[in-house]
Amino acid sequence: MSDWLETHLPKAVLAPSFIAIMLFVYGFIGWTAWVSFTRSKLLPRYELKGTVQYEKLFASPRWDTAMDNLFVFGTLFIVIAMLLGLLLAIFLDQKVRSEGVIRTIYLYPMALSMIVTGTAWKWILNPGLGLENMVRGWGFETFTFDWLVNPDFAIYTVVLAGVWQSSGFVMALFLAGLRSVDEEIIKAAQVDGIPTWRIYSAIIIPSMAPIFLSAFIVLAHLAIKSFDLVIALTGGGPGYSTDLPATYMYAMAFSRGDIGQAASSAMIMMMVVFAIVVPYLYSELRAKHD
């Protein structure tokens, strides 16, 4: 009896978590997928009606804006955060005095809630009293910086705040990568008189390819899930000019009472995430087995 218990105990310990994950992750994805093919409105209905929700979604100008915004925001956010992170990491890797303090300062925004970040930047970018007012106070009377309330530019304020929050983290990733590059190779290159910028561009940066990939995955994932930042900074506005898929989904689910639209938009979000993450996970898991 106790032997039987002993051999099955590991399974019994893992079982509740396994069941929970199967139910609340995979089962729920299944539910959402199913409902996205129905005519559910305020209440879920379960008769399959084909792709009506997706057709409606792709015909909706608001969803169009949300996807465009995701593309603009995602691209700029990822590219700027990576470039800035890499630059800061390289500069911080020059045997800088008080590196620890500087690193702490660069990274602290990552500890903050996106709601706090959004609140802070909303105040800084406030057209009446924030940066604009400050620069005008310096004597530049005609200076305007009204991105926050300008539908054509509001999405860039989300980029600004997002980069501020995440670039320090990318810096930390790259710094760890720089520290793991084989010093012998660098010394050999220096002895050969290869200029520093060539050492970086031809030896160090190419050897950090896996870190670029990780940073990309994390940032892309953050971009697609971005919800709090938009809510706190712009509320999706002006109008719905800064809507992202995440805010669209939330609006459909909880304020418009359109479960079908919420489910289909959530499915698209998941597919975008998977298109990025699955090849990465697959290669990671394969590399383990080889």
Add this chain to the structure above:
Amino acid sequence: MIDLSMSRPAETHPRGIAWGRLALRFSLYLFLGLFALYYLMPLFVMVTTSLKSLEEIRTGSLISLPREVTFEAWRTAWSGACTGIQCEGLKPYFWNSILIAVPGVAISTLLGALNGYVIAQWRFRGSNLIFSLMLFGCFIPFQVVLLPMARVLGEMGLAGSISGLIFVHVIYGLGFTTLFFRNYYVTIPNELVKAAKVDGAGFVRIFWSIFLPLSLPIIVVTVIWQFTQIWNDFLFGVSFSQAGTQPVTVALNNIVNSTTGVKEYNVDMAAAIIAALPTLLVYVVAGKYFIRGLTAGSVKG
């Protein structure tokens, strides 16, 4: 590590190199300093704004220091600011967040430790598949589970309750906590378990007397990670709470975006700092572990 100043032998032209090096170092520190200012500026603005009176905010400049320091805004933010119709400040919501975070962190960390222990040291057929499935669950956008979760919480009688939010955070934190512990325990040689088994120790005993005492660093990393995640969460908080059970992030957003009355920017900033303080404190005290969690959470496997 590469040192720019080492890139060429210094003997060749000593004077020129010395000046060039100095200029290079100077611009390096200038660059790093400017970026330090960029990262600190919002925090600085938040603190100074929270200490000013509304009158001073309207007439002064964004980055000027307060002429007259007042803690009035802090008092209002803590116990008087309006979130919708209630005007009790952040205090009750701050407690809600603690009531959610403490059990949420404890339960998900404990379960993660047990799961990680099984997956790393007591493999059975299918345990790796289970791990992959859990790992995969870390990546889903939570929007895809919001609707069914709202219904299930309702059926469980947990809709809009603190317990419901704890439950949600435990479930969707499991993937990460399991990952952390699995990756830590996998580095402990399996011979240790085999030897302990020969000595007659069982599953529970080995965990309790061998693995748990070794686990302090990874427990710290996991607790910090989960605490930051749960404290800073907004999506679950706003979706599954009701008036009275909202976490502090939701209350903060309600204070800032409430449309009634005069906009009190100083109160907004004080409230934002209050909401940020616990995770900032954790970061300052245990930054090393915080960073380790972040990198472990991103560079998986």
